[in-house]
Every structure is written in C-alpha cells, then in structure tokens.
Amino acid sequence: MFIALLLAGFLLMPPFADDLWFNSDIYAAGLKGTSRWEAACGTIANHYLNDNGRLSNIIFTLSLLLPRWIGSLVGAGAFGAAMLLSYRVVAESCRREVGFTTAVAMTVLWIFALPWYDSVYLACYQFNYLIPTALCCWLVSLSLSPSGNTTWKNTLPLLIPGAIAGGWHEGFSVPLFAGVIALLVFRPDYRNRRNLILLVGLSAGIAWIFSSPAALARAGMPGSVLSRIVVVLALHPAFLLCAAVAAVLMTKEKWRRPLVSPLCILLGISAVVSMAIHVLSVRAPRAGWWCEFASVVIMGYMFSSYIRRPGRLFRIAGVLLLLLGFARLAVCDVYAWRYRSQYDTLVESYKASADGTVYLDFTPEYASPVIAWMAPSFNIYYDRYQRWMFARCYGSEEKMPVVIPCRLADLRPDDGRLLDGNMAVRQFGDFYFCSQDELTEAVGGDIAREGEFLASIKAGPVKMDSVRMFYFLYENAHGERLALLLPWRVFPVSPVFRIEGMWIS
Structure with missing residues (x-):
C-alpha cells in the first residue's frame, strides 16, 4: 500500500x-x-x-x-x-x-x-x-553477508555494482564507504574479499564523481x-x-x-x-x-x-x-493531482503573459494540511529557484513567473482582516497582502516587482523571528497596486494557530 x-x-x-x-x-x-x-x-x-x-x-x-x-x-x-x-x-x-x-x-x-x-x-x-x-x-x-570469502572469480563481478553505487550520488557512496571501513576496523572477521572488492568499486565511483570540475562547489x-x-x-x-x-x-x-x-x-x-x-x-x-x-x-x-x-x-x-501514514500519502496524492490538473493552464498562461503574471489558485506551504507535512511540495509557485527553472524551460529568465491566486484578482486594499505590525498587512483567506505603498514605506526604499525581506510573525503563542518573507507586486482588477506576502519554510501554522501580526525585522 x-x-x-x-x-x-x-x-x-x-x-x-x-x-x-x-x-x-x-x-x-x-x-x-x-x-x-x-x-x-x-x-x-x-x-x-x-x-x-x-x-x-x-x-x-x-x-x-x-x-x-x-x-x-x-x-x-x-x-x-x-x-x-x-x-x-x-x-x-x-x-x-x-x-x-x-x-x-x-x-x-x-x-x-x-x-x-x-x-x-x-x-x-x-x-x-x-x-x-x-x-x-x-x-x-x-557487506554483512557471512559468506564473504568466496573465490576472486565470484567476487570480482561485484566491482560493477560497487562502482555504480559509488558514482551514483556522493551523499550515499561516501557514507557507505566510511561505514564499510569502520566495519573492517572494528570487526576483523569481516575483512574478506567481498568487502575489499566493494571498497574498490565504491572508490572508483566516488573518484568519477569528484573528477567533475564543479564537484567541490557545493x-x-x-x-x-x-x-x-x-x-x-x-x-x-x-x-x-x-x-x-x-x-x-x-x-x-x-x-x-x-x-x-x-x-x-x-x-x-x-x-x-x-x-x-x-x-x-x-x-x-x-x-x-x-x-x-x-x-x-x-x-x-x-x-x-x-x-x-x-x-x-x-x-x-x-x-x-x-x-x-497511509492517510498522509493519500493527501499528498490529492495535491499532486491538483498540480497536475493546473499544469497545462500554468504553462499556457505564462507563455501568453507579457510579464509572466499568472492567476492560479494554490495552497501555500504555511496553510497546507498538517497531515501532509508540507509534501509533496507547496512552495513551487513562489520559491525563486522553482520559478527560475520554470522560466528557463518555458520562456526566459527575463520573464520570471509570478503566480497570484485568482481570489486576489478583485481584492481591494481594505478587504480582509487587519493584522498587528508595521506593514498594515491584511489576511484574506489563506493569503496575506498589503498595499505597495505600505510595503515601500516599511522597507524604507524602492522595491522591485518581486523580492524578499526578513519578518517577525506572531501566531497564537508562537513568535518567529527572521522569517524569510517573499513578496510579489501586482495590480488588481481596479488598477490598485498590491503586494502578495508569502512566508517561507514556516511549519503549517495557520491550520493550528491564527497569525495575529507581522513586522519587518
């Protein structure tokens, strides 16, 4: 299942x-x-x-x-x-x-x-x-098999899976290499031909990964x-x-x-x-x-x-x-299906848009169901890396996609619930917004079409400082300039605690 x-x-x-x-x-x-x-x-x-x-x-x-x-x-x-x-x-x-x-x-x-x-x-x-x-x-x-000292003829073929595993991903092969070395150090009875061949294979694969000129950049x-x-x-x-x-x-x-x-x-x-x-x-x-x-x-x-x-x-x-756990996976499948059902619309709307603005409803990560534990991924519409890759594939890096929920297209600056803070942030459904003028004044300078800043958030008894806050500027159906605000990597708070205030740190 x-x-x-x-x-x-x-x-x-x-x-x-x-x-x-x-x-x-x-x-x-x-x-x-x-x-x-x-x-x-x-x-x-x-x-x-x-x-x-x-x-x-x-x-x-x-x-x-x-x-x-x-x-x-x-x-x-x-x-x-x-x-x-x-x-x-x-x-x-x-x-x-x-x-x-x-x-x-x-x-x-x-x-x-x-x-x-x-x-x-x-x-x-x-x-x-x-x-x-x-x-x-x-x-x-x-490696842990008791029949490790078989003939060289039987163990040499293990060079191939060892090298494949070694070169597949260093985040797995290097730890495994270290684990086998530790096993041979502390348990001499495991010093056999099989483990020796596995180490040689892993070494060859790891050497391949680190032969890349960019291998150490991370x-x-x-x-x-x-x-x-x-x-x-x-x-x-x-x-x-x-x-x-x-x-x-x-x-x-x-x-x-x-x-x-x-x-x-x-x-x-x-x-x-x-x-x-x-x-x-x-x-x-x-x-x-x-x-x-x-x-x-x-x-x-x-x-x-x-x-x-x-x-x-x-x-x-x-x-x-x-x-x-099965219920959690089922919820993840539902959201994966929602992304799939929206995908063609997202691509076509982005291509048709002059500046990359797309109107599409979505569930932000901080408002996602707790049982889903933020999976499959609720930030794909506003994470900069995700949007950058989308633009590279379907358009150009000069036209970054900006996804605005459909329900905010007709939103007025005084709609929703006013929160405490120094930005006059308002809540409308699962989303937070303010006027562009309020955001410009709070930031203390000119702002681009999109960007981020650090904010403090109060949600019930929880107070979070230095939260990355993404903002996206757009015009509503009445020509009024608003800013959509989306907290980054905040555990799903709004289903549990109501957010009461936001401040620029």
Missing part, C-alpha cells in the same frame, strides 16, 4: 525545479524539431562540467527521452526494494524474522521522518535519492558551524530518535552488546558521515536522506533485538500510525 500510494503521487506530480532544468534543452529541441538525443548529450556534458558528475543525473537525463511514467515506476520500485532489503538485513542480523510490529514501525518512520517534502516527488530527485537508497541497501546486505563551511549543526540536526528526527534510544541502551551493560553489532557499526558510522556531509554542503533536507534511512534501519534492528514479543498495545499503536 505504501509503495502504491507513493507511486500514485510520483505519476501525478508534474515536472518542476530540476526536472525542468535537465529537460529545458530537450524540450526546446522537441519544439524546433531537432535531435532530442543530441540535446540530452549536451545537457549531460554541461552538468558534468558545471554541476556534478553523478551517474544519477546522467541516467535521469537519458530517461527524459522516454515516457515520464517509466522513471516514476523505477523510483517507486527502487524504494520498495530498499524496504525489503532493509527488512532482510535486520532479520539476518537478529537471526530471526522481522516481526509485523517491527516492519510497521520502520515503515511509519520512513513515511514521516524522511524529507519527502523537499521535492522528492519530482523525478530528478527520485533518481538522486531513491535509487541510490536501494543500491546502498543491497551493498550493505552483501562544499563550504558556514560562518557559524554550531548554528549550522543545530539547524541540520533539526531536519533529522529519525537520527535524533535513534541516538536517544542508543544512549538509553548504553546505560546498562547487558543492553550494549547489540549496539556493537556489524549492522550498527556500518550503518551508524555511515549515518554520522551522511550528517557531516549535510552540515558541510547544502542545507536542503534531502541532502541527509541516507542518514535518516539508515537510522530507521538501526532502530528496526534495535526493536527486533530488545523486544522479542511486542505487546498488544504496541501492535495497535503501530497499525493506527500506519493508517495515519
């Missing part, structure tokens, strides 16, 4: 962000009647030189020559395979079958803890994060390392929960033994390295995907090791949470 609901969302979600970035030249070639294959090869070369050399992006670019549903099937199938391999690894490490309650607990954590909201419903990110999850799970199962230490670590940790609930459980188990000697098992060593070190890569690279939550996935597998192992016979309460709670 989990994979079926996931697949439905993948099939329904239209292309945005990097889907359009990789597809822009191929799309243009199709309109001109030139070779789409040559356009794909040019895209691959361009990304290798200016972005990265991941095999995931190469294979994804080639997949754009095929019907989109094929890539969605591969992405959902890969995650299903990763789940089955994880259950198998846990069962082999515990030397007993994974129970129903353990499988349910792991599935619930995968539904709620993984950053699906970070555009993972898009095909490009399925190739970048779901397929390498399956590849890494397969290599973990091979790395960069932030000014405040401590604050960066705190921010990244907050994006990894499964890792924090796993660390807390492990800390409790370390308090008694009889509980410590499973924590030094080969599985915990390999996956634990790889999760920590994945977290470190996330801290040192981009802040996007999906950058630490492997950290979260591996943490769930470790918790599944600990659950199976310490709780032999889960009580009835455990089983009932697990089933209820699983049903809640």
Whole structure:
C-alpha cells in the first residue's frame, strides 16, 4: 500500500525545479524539431562540467527521452526494494524474522521522518535519492553477508555494482564507504574479499564523481558551524530518535552488546558521515536522506533485538500510525493531482503573459494540511529557484513567473482582516497582502516587482523571528497596486494557530 500510494503521487506530480532544468534543452529541441538525443548529450556534458558528475543525473537525463511514467515506476520500485532489503538485513542480523510490529514501525518512520517534502516527488530527485537508497541497501546486505570469502572469480563481478553505487550520488557512496571501513576496523572477521572488492568499486565511483570540475562547489563551511549543526540536526528526527534510544541502551551493560553489532557499526558510522556531509554542503533536507534511512534501519534492528514479543498495545499503536501514514500519502496524492490538473493552464498562461503574471489558485506551504507535512511540495509557485527553472524551460529568465491566486484578482486594499505590525498587512483567506505603498514605506526604499525581506510573525503563542518573507507586486482588477506576502519554510501554522501580526525585522 505504501509503495502504491507513493507511486500514485510520483505519476501525478508534474515536472518542476530540476526536472525542468535537465529537460529545458530537450524540450526546446522537441519544439524546433531537432535531435532530442543530441540535446540530452549536451545537457549531460554541461552538468558534468558545471554541476556534478553523478551517474544519477546522467541516467535521469537519458530517461527524459522516454515516457515520464517509466522513471516514476523505477523510483517507486527502487524504494520498495530498499524496504525489503532493509527488512532482510535486520532479520539476518537478529537471526530471526522481522516481526509485523517491527516492519510497521520502520515503515511509519520512513513515511514521516524522511524529507519527502523537499521535492522528492519530482523525478530528478527520485533518481538522486531513491535509487541510490536501494543500491546502498543491497551493498550493505552483501557487506554483512557471512559468506564473504568466496573465490576472486565470484567476487570480482561485484566491482560493477560497487562502482555504480559509488558514482551514483556522493551523499550515499561516501557514507557507505566510511561505514564499510569502520566495519573492517572494528570487526576483523569481516575483512574478506567481498568487502575489499566493494571498497574498490565504491572508490572508483566516488573518484568519477569528484573528477567533475564543479564537484567541490557545493562544499563550504558556514560562518557559524554550531548554528549550522543545530539547524541540520533539526531536519533529522529519525537520527535524533535513534541516538536517544542508543544512549538509553548504553546505560546498562547487558543492553550494549547489540549496539556493537556489524549492522550498527556500518550503518551508524555511515549515518554520522551522511550528517557531516549535510552540515558541510547544502542545507536542503534531502541532502541527509541516507542518514535518516539508515537510522530507521538501526532502530528496526534495535526493536527486533530488545523486544522479542511486542505487546498488544504496541501492535495497535503501530497499525493506527500506519493508517495515519497511509492517510498522509493519500493527501499528498490529492495535491499532486491538483498540480497536475493546473499544469497545462500554468504553462499556457505564462507563455501568453507579457510579464509572466499568472492567476492560479494554490495552497501555500504555511496553510497546507498538517497531515501532509508540507509534501509533496507547496512552495513551487513562489520559491525563486522553482520559478527560475520554470522560466528557463518555458520562456526566459527575463520573464520570471509570478503566480497570484485568482481570489486576489478583485481584492481591494481594505478587504480582509487587519493584522498587528508595521506593514498594515491584511489576511484574506489563506493569503496575506498589503498595499505597495505600505510595503515601500516599511522597507524604507524602492522595491522591485518581486523580492524578499526578513519578518517577525506572531501566531497564537508562537513568535518567529527572521522569517524569510517573499513578496510579489501586482495590480488588481481596479488598477490598485498590491503586494502578495508569502512566508517561507514556516511549519503549517495557520491550520493550528491564527497569525495575529507581522513586522519587518
């Protein structure tokens, strides 16, 4: 059921962000009647030189020559395979079958803890994060296999999957490489031909990724390392929960033994390295995907090791949470379908617009249903990166799309509920707006057609400072100049607390 609901969302979600970035030249070639294959090869070369050399992006670019549903099937199938391999690894490490309650607990954590909201419903990110999850799970199962000292003839072919996994995505291969090294250091009995071949293969793949001239462009230490670590940790609930459980188990000697098992060593070190890569690279939550996935597998192992016979309460709670997870995925599918139903209108209206302004109703992220946990992605109409990629594919970077909700087209400056603050912001439905004159005065200078500033927001008992606030200027049906205001990356507040005030920080 989990994979079926996931697949439905993948099939329904239209292309945005990097889907359009990789597809822009191929799309243009199709309109001109030139070779789409040559356009794909040019895209691959361009990304290798200016972005990265991941095999995931190469294979994804080639997949754009095929019907989109094929890539969605591969992405959902890969995650299903990763789940089955994880259950198998846990069962082999515990030397007993994974129970129903353990499988349910792991599935619930995968539904709620993984950053699906970070555009993972898009095909490009399925190739970048779901397929390498399956590849890494397969290599973990091979690495932990007791029959590692087979002949060289039998182990040499593993160079190929090792190299493919190594070159697929550095956010997975580098942590896995570190985990296998740690396993060999702490467990000499795992120093066998199979693990040696896997390390050589992973090394070859990693070397390919870092052969790209732009490979290190994503790395960069932030000014405040401590604050960066705190921010990244907050994006990894499964890792924090796993660390807390492990800390409790370390308090008694009889509980410590499973924590030094080969599985915990390999996956634990790889999760920590994945977290470190996330801290040192981009802040996007999906950058630490492997950290979260591996943490769930470790918790599944600990659950199976310490709780032999889960009580009835455990089983009932697990089933209820699983049903809640299925409901969450169903809601995500509904919103993916809404995006799909609007997509043709969005593209055609944008092409017909002189300045890129499009009137289209949407649900902003801060007003999205709490159960959806911000997935599949509620900011695609106002995130600058998403709009930039849309413009590159369907128009030009000089004509950035600005999406204004239809219900605001006839809005008057005095409509809606007045909020506290220094901008005279008003609320109308799920949206916030003010007059352009009020915004100009509050900012203290001229303002462009679109932009952002930092604001403070008060919602019930919650006070949030330094919130990124996007604004978009437009004229209503009466010729009055208004500004649409959209808070960025604020947990869905308005369904829970009513926003009472906004101030420019």
